[in-house]
Amino acid sequence: MIKSRITKLLGIKYPVIQGGMAWLATAELAAAVANGGGLGLIAAGSAPGDWVREQVRKARSLTSKPFGVNVMLLSPYADEVMKVVIEEKVPVVTTGAGNPGKYMAALKEAGTKVIPVVNSVSLAKRLEKSGVDAVIGEGMEAGGHIGTETTLVLIPQLADALQVPVIAAGGIADGRGMAAALILGAEGVQIGTRFICAEECVVDEAYKAMVLKATDRSTVVTGQRTGHPVRVLKNKFSRKFLAAEEEGLAPNELEAMGAGRLAAAFHGDVEEGSVMAGQAAALVNQITPAAAIIEEMIGQCQALLGDSFSEG
Ligand code: TUI
Numbered sequence: 001m002i003k004s005r006i007t008k009l010l011g012i013k014y015p016v017i018q019g020g021m022a023w024l025a026t027a028e029l030a031a032a033v034a035n036g037g038g039l040g041l042i043a044a045g046s047a048p049g050d051w052v053r054e055q056v057r058k059a060r061s062l063t064s065k066p067f068g069v070n071v072m073l074l075s076p077y078a079d080e081v082m083k084v085v086i087e088e089k090v091p092v093v094t095t096g097a098g099n100p101g102k103y104m105a106a107l108k109e110a111g112t113k114v115i116p117v118v119n120s121v122s123l124a125k126r127l128e129k130s131g132v133d134a135v136i137g138e139g140m141e142a143g144g145h146i147g148t149e150t151t152l153v154l155i156p157q158l159a160d161a162l163q164v165p166v167i168a169a170g171g172i173a174d175g176r177g178m179a180a181a182l183i184l185g186a187e188g189v190q191i192g193t194r195f196i197c198a199e200e201c202v203v204d205e206a207y208k209a210m211v212l213k214a215t216d217r218s219t220v221v222t223g224q225r226t227g228h229p230v231r232v233l234k235n236k237f238s239r240k241f242l243a244a245e246e247e248g249l250a251p252n253e254l255e256a257m258g259a260g261r262l263a264a265a266f267h268g269d270v271e272e273g274s275v276m277a278g279q280a281a282a283l284v285n286q287i288t289p290a291a292a293i294i295e296e297m298i299g300q301c302q303a304l305l306g307d308s309f310s311e312g
Helices: 006-012 026-037 050-061 078-087 100-109 123-131 150-162 177-183 204-211 236-246 250-260 261-266 281-284 290-305
Strands: 016-018 040-043 069-074 094-098 111-120 135-138 166-169 188-189 220-221 230-233
Touching: 006 050, 016 040, 016 290, 026 040, 026 050, 026 069, 040 050, 050 069, 050 078, 069 078, 094 100, 094 177, 100 123, 111 123, 111 236, 123 135, 123 150, 135 150, 150 166, 150 177, 177 188, 177 290, 220 236, 236 250, 236 281
Parallel strands: 016 188, 040 069, 069 094, 094 111, 111 135, 135 166, 166 188
Antiparallel strands: 220 230
């Protein structure tokens, strides 16, 4: 059985953490991943605190296992979402798109474990000093808002630089990727794109179909010029957006062009929406329950690694 400081820290069976995918990661998916032995997450995205509270309560009705909330720090509601997380005593918070430093003291006091997503070694070191419990190192293979380093080079650097455990994210969709991540020094993996195609993910079927159809050249990074690079599946909107970037449209106009596009894709407009997904979409070929995804991944990983990452 694969164990690490992450399974111990979070009280979970397998060191598999679900990605915090805005709109897509609801209580249904979070509970399914939790019941499957991983750490499920509700993604707050840009939703207000009340929505998050309702989702946390719903997840509690669907599972008795620990789960977390992913807080997207660019959200105008980040402050009130953190307040809800603390009031509801959510056991784990992962953060994205920013530095969670200003919330650390309050979260620690509430007993919430804090695990930020980082895409650089310097940020990870700063956050370690501020008392985070672990970090998720996310390579540019990931979907959504990304940095510039690849998972293959980021993870060993983080493992060398930090005392806290490292979770690898970006480009991992099966047991081979998980085994590779553990060998690079990670103690767990974060899986986003593959869980889009979990039965319990409530996103429109057209979004799932696009992930299933994806091949090695299906993703593209938009927003390089706005300072918010976002990996998406290629479609009419990504082509239009890239053309506008090429023409030198002002960053604020580009931001306006992108507003509401993830919601549109979530509801099924996969041509005019922003269909965020990682490069690992090419490795996703079927829709199965979240628990089956986890079992398959762990089985494959264990077959590759034997007892190397077991304990006791
Ligand atoms: O956050 C993500 N992925 C996301 S967030 C998102 S919503 C969004 N949509 C459009 C534009 C921007 C956001 C979609 N996908 N992944 C984790 C992640 N965090 N990737 C990169 C970062 C990050 C970036 C900067 C973490 C910290 C950071 O720190 C800046 C600082 O304050 O030092």
